[in-house]
Amino acid sequence: MLLFDQLNKGDRTLRMVAWSVLGGLLVLAVQLARLQVVSAEKYRATLQTQTFKTVRIPALRGKILARDGRELVGNSPRFRLDLYLDELRPQFQAEYTRLKREALAIRRAAMHEDPTAGWSRFLALFHRNRSTPHLNATEIDALQKLARFLVVSNSVASVNSRLGTQLAVSPAELERHYIAKRFMPLPILPNCTPTQVALVTEQSWSQPGIALEQVAVRNYPHGMLASHLLGHLRRNDTFDEEEGAFDYRLPDYKGAIGLEKAFDRDLRGVAGVKSILVNSAGYRHRQAEETLEPAHAGRNLVTTIDLDLQREVERALNTVKGGDERGAVVVMEPQTGDVLAMASAPSFDPGEWIDTISVQRYQSFHLKEPERPMFNRASYGEYAPGSIFKIFHTLALLENGLDPAEIYTVEPNPKKPGKGVYFLGKRPIEDTAPPGLYDLRRAFIHSSNSYFINYGLRLGWEKLLSMGRRFGLGDPTGIRIGEEKSGFLPTLEDVQHSSLTAGNLANVSIGQEITVTPLQMAVGLSAVANGGRVFWPRVVQRIESDGPLAEEPPTTVKPGQVRNQVVLPAASWDFVRSAMRDDVADPAGTGTAARVKDFAVCGKTGTAEIKGNGRKDKVTWFASFAPYEAPRYVVIVMVESGGSGGGTCAPVARQVYQFIHDREQGLHRGLASK
């Protein structure tokens, strides 16, 4: 070939030169092959990591809906004002140049005191940098930092004068952002009002680097409604291993309590990833962003909550004591175990957690005694049931062959004539019911402690406790709402091993020394109302993706899942139900305050005496269902430090039933008029 002829033609020296050239070119070619063919993957990977930053984009959180599809918790847009540092780079540079010039001028002025200036300037032609002032690396760093801060402060100031705000960015804050994530915008104003949005987007105003970003935040259209059940969110900055590593994650929330926590996985959805092209200075490269994986919105929870009923329940609970109520109400559908309403007082505003909550505020929520607003009394509060336990006690007596017509005589209390008393050995146990002759029905309606202690002692630990246990008392109900406690019913082992005495049994007979949650009581009473089916309570009936084009089919939770079937003769059920009806309907009953015209409410009052913090306190109850003929509602009312079950709690139940009855009547009228 014409070219390589040189390798074997001509004289020796030229051949040598030609071979050397060929050798040199081969060396280059071999190294090229090593870099571009052998190690190409390695360099490509390095290129990827240095030029792309991955950012996690949180998915839109699923909504929580009432049973009719109305929104209990949703999302609403919010406008955040951002400052893009990359767009300020020319200004950073200009400001730095200005600062540097000033600094050098000062230094040069100090230098000009040198008398041999003329000669040294001539020498400077040969010795660069000897006599011209210059800055060292630390000084340059400091000046650049200052320049950035001045430029950003200027931008923020011009935003302030535009919007009339008092925003400020601290040098430390800016530097943190600059070092860790300068490819991301610096948020200046987290929540712009509509007026501010209008001012910013107006044509006449343009400020480099300023941009509005729309973000979704949790929206609570009904404020504090059902806040314990729904729960609240908390800022989440932890890295999830399943998702892999990101260079940055956008602010994200996770459920802290309530349904938000229990169904966090479904609600949260799947986060997406976008990659941002960054330049060698670590800034975002213009607008080049690419969504690598889109975020998939979370799924919606359809609850069993009856929104209007919930609102009425809370209204009733929050007015019972004139403002400082501590209590809970659970409304359940006895034929399915669906929770229709669940309220706990006092309550809190979940919206306060959208932005950072102050420590004081947080502590006031959690630590304030005895209110403890964060505490879900409906499922997490354990209370002595008091006399409402007599419902189950009665069933146990009937099952064990007590003749309801058997007469027991209650002695009068020598200290308090007009009230009964029971002597356990020599120890008197006071009664609130009057002395006299009692059969089971009369004892139930008057809530005679002496009667139930007498027969309870005869019945014994095992038969009494096992009846409560069969109705689910003392066990978690298995509801998935984040917070639940089990209550306490002693087991037989407890009885044997901790030397419980007859005195303890006497107390347990009337619902003392054991605890239940209001939710448990709702499940147990539903079984009484429906003839023995103890349900797994249900509050979430469906988890479904949003929109008609959702790919995933909805997950449905079957209603009326029976956990345990309590088998008792029909006569027993009839006896207890009618006794509960009479407790409300009979003028001598304790629950007359729950009476609703044309709506047969059946109930049992309870007042448990407890010792809390060294002083005596009361837990008052009203456990009820209605209507008598075909029970459709169970309403459990519990109020801490109430007066009495009949006086404090029964009126709350009455208001709830009145609402239900009125609504049904209105519906009927509405249908009739059509």
Place this chain on the structure above:
Amino acid sequence: MNRESLIRRDSGMDPLLWAAAFGLMLLGAAFIFSATADADAAAHLPWWRYHATAHAVAFAGGIAVAAALCLVDYGRLARWSLVAYWGSIVLLIAVFLIGVSRNGAKRWIDLGPLQFQPSEFAKIAFLFALANFLSRPADELRLPGNFIKALLMALVPFALILKEPDLGSSLVFMPTALVMMLVAGVPRPLLGRFVGGASILAALILVDVLFAPPQWKFIKLEEYQRRRLLVYFGVDFVARGSTPEEARQARLLQRDTAMNVDQAMISIGSGGMTGRGWRQGTQHSLGFLPRLGAHNDFIFSVISEETGFIGSITVLGLYGVVFFTGIRIAGEARDRLGRLLAVGVTALLFTHVFVNIGMNLRLMPVTGIPLPLLSAGGTSVLCSLVAIGILQNIHLHRRHY
């Protein structure tokens, strides 16, 4: 075969050389455009002030000068070689007095609309002068005095350019001079002794620069040059017994110094077999390659990233064509002057190519030296084309008529 047809067949320029040169010029213009167009557009420059446009203009000027050079027999040109040589020395000295600095190095002379680098011009003038000097009868070259004179001819511009400072440009004089002396017939033992001595001296200097404590440093290199050498030879920046803060500073400095070469390697390596496509490379647009060097000393990295192994090998191939054509022209030259000139031009171009691409590939330490015909920079382009023109001139006038 009559004489006329003989002349016609032989009197043309070498088409293969022009083809290779045009190929390189085309690549140069295309990838300088790729490396600078975005920045130029962002700076709102009109199209005629784009880097690529300036480059194309330099091509036009260079081709014109090269063609003009071919009109005059190189023998006649060589008569002016001493004048040109001393003229270039004067210009190099003038750089110190009236030169302008860019990026801390005083290498340019400002002529109003034009700025030019006398060091580039000095390379050509030196080639002519040395070729002229060495073209005397081979017997005279055996005299050590002439050998030393030849060496001095190279050392004077070498020293002046080194002082600018422009280590890369100064270093090309030595290999070029050596190859020319070798081909001219300077006795091998003499050359060998010189090369051996110079190597030992260079090694001593290196050791002094790299490892000696400050008070023992006899050679005063610029600090950045010293750091580049440290990086090239893999010497740890962190001195023994330094505090954590000092160590941190030293590491940062090391990373910054190594950055250019590391990024050049990433550019080249990530190009893979076929490259990322013209204007698709990100290393220069995102500023990972030095912004001032991407279209300049690091243009090979840009080409490699965007055209891959295939493109890089093509570039090497085109240079190969130029070199082998140069050697062939040397072999065909009618006299010793032509032969030496052709060898000198080839050696000069080869040194540039090897040092520059070697630096991009981390085979050589970082020294600012342009890649002929590819790197932006008017004087370099002009002189590269003049070099091609000289080869064509020798080819054109290879016979006495």
